[in-house]
Amino acid sequence: MAEHKNDCIVCGAPLVYLEQPEDLVCHDCQRSFTASVRCQNGHFICDACHSQTTNEWILQQCLASEARNPHEFAVRLMKDSRLRCMGLSTTSWCGRAVDGLC
Ligand SMILES: [Zn+2]
Ligand SMILES: [Zn+2]
Numbered sequence: 001m002a003e004h005k006n007d008c009i010v011c012g013a014p015l016v017y018l019e020q021p022e023d024l025v026c027h028d029c030q031r032s033f034t035a036s037v038r039c040q041n042g043h044f045i046c047d048a049c050h051s052q053t054t055n056e057w058i059l060q061q062c063l064a065s066e067a068r069n070p071h072e073f074a075v076r077l078m079k080d081s082r083l084r085c086m087g088l089s090t091t092s093w094c095g096r097a098v099d100g101l102c
Helices: 054-064 070-078 090-101
Strands: 015-025 032-039
Touching: 054 070
Parallel strands: none
Antiparallel strands: 015 032
16 A cells, blocks of 8 residues: 555645644544644644554554444445545455454
8 A cells, every 4th residue: 555645644635844843632542742744734643643554543443433333334434534545445345354353
């Protein structure tokens, strides 16, 4: 999978490099960091979350999710831009991942 380091992995907007670091809250883990890169819409992903593999991310989402229905959960995952960029095979791949994890 190609990495999209120059776009926000939350919304796909271009990243903005700030002149002064700001206190930013990671979109994924909700922890605060001082960082100088965020997207145009204000999203920030910390290094730990950014380097997480997609499988780890799905597992984390799965553990955090309260959805009981795997299909509902898969649909929610597929709306995330991280999976959207993976193409047409995502539906079956994601379904398998969810079946295996939940
Ligand atoms: Zn964003
Ligand atoms: Zn994080």
